[in-house]
Amino acid sequence: MRIVLLGPPGAGKGTQATILADELGVPQISTGDIFRANVGAGTELGVLAKKYMDAGDLVPDEVTVAMVEDRLAQADAANGYLLDGFPRTVAQAEALATLLDKAGQPLNRVLEIRVPDEHIVERLAARVTIVDGVETQRDDDKPETVRRRLQVYAEQTAPLVDFYSRAGLLRSIDGVGEVTEVTERALTALRSE
Ligand code: AMP
Numbered sequence: 200m201r202i203v204l205l206g207p208p209g210a211g212k213g214t215q216a217t218i219l220a221d222e223l224g225v226p227q228i229s230t231g232d233i234f235r236a237n238v239g240a241g242t243e244l245g246v247l248a249k250k251y252m253d254a255g256d257l258v259p260d261e262v263t264v265a266m267v268e269d270r271l272a273q274a275d276a277a278n279g280y281l282l283d284g285f286p287r288t289v290a291q292a293e294a295l296a297t298l299l300d301k302a303g304q305p306l307n308r309v310l311e312i313r314v315p316d317e318h319i320v321e322r323l324a325a326r327v328t329i330v331d332g333v334e335t336q337r338d339d340d341k342p343e344t345v346r347r348r349l350q351v352y353a354e355q356t357a358p359l360v361d362f363y364s365r366a367g368l369l370r371s372i373d374g375v376g377e378v379t380e381v382t383e384r385a386l387t388a389l390r391s392e
Contacts, residue, residue: 200279200308203306207316210374222386225281233266255346257351257355260290287355309369312372
């Protein structure tokens with residue numbers, strides 16, 4: 200199954216992506232994780248991406264699409280994948296469609312996780328990750344960056360809801376609730392005709 204997960208920052212996309220990928224037996228491909236790994240390793244791509252990420256902006260489409268193209272060409276993606284955080288612009292969605300058309304491997308589903316804005320700000324403020332045993336907050340989870348990321352989502356990514364709805368691929372679920380409840384909704388939506 201080739202699936203795209205859509206949703207604003209803090210909707211629980213990453214959490215659900217990990218669980219769903221495991222459940223469906225496909226790799227989770229998170230562009231945010233790939234960028235963060237590059238930032239951590241100090242690669243050229245990481246240095247470039249960091250400027251945009253710290254500002255809450257999107258990394259340019261050209262760079263992002265080339266990176267995803269490389270990742271999808273790896274062996275573990277041959278039988279499907281769950282894309283988490285890509286595409287995020289209509290241009291990225293169009294590039295992905297062209298790529299997949301050429302390979303004769305169209306997307307099967309796009310799952311939108313819906314969460315009202317007030318929940319998002321709360322969730323991101325509380326979000327911590329453990330790095331080397333220490334609780335840390337992602338640089339881009341600071342309140343001013345979160346506001347920018349939400350604005351970027353509304354302006355550049357939300358139009359994909361319409362884009363995929365017209366393509367008949369979209370399924371939307373409510374992302375408010377316990378993790379297990381949201382996973383149940385997601386699996387039901389993904390398995391529905
Ligand atoms: P995420 O972990 O998905 O919230 O992504 C963190 C940051 O990585 C975003 O705020 C962007 O700066 C960058 N990023 C991740 N995915 C994309 C994408 N598809 N296009 C452009 N930038 C991205």
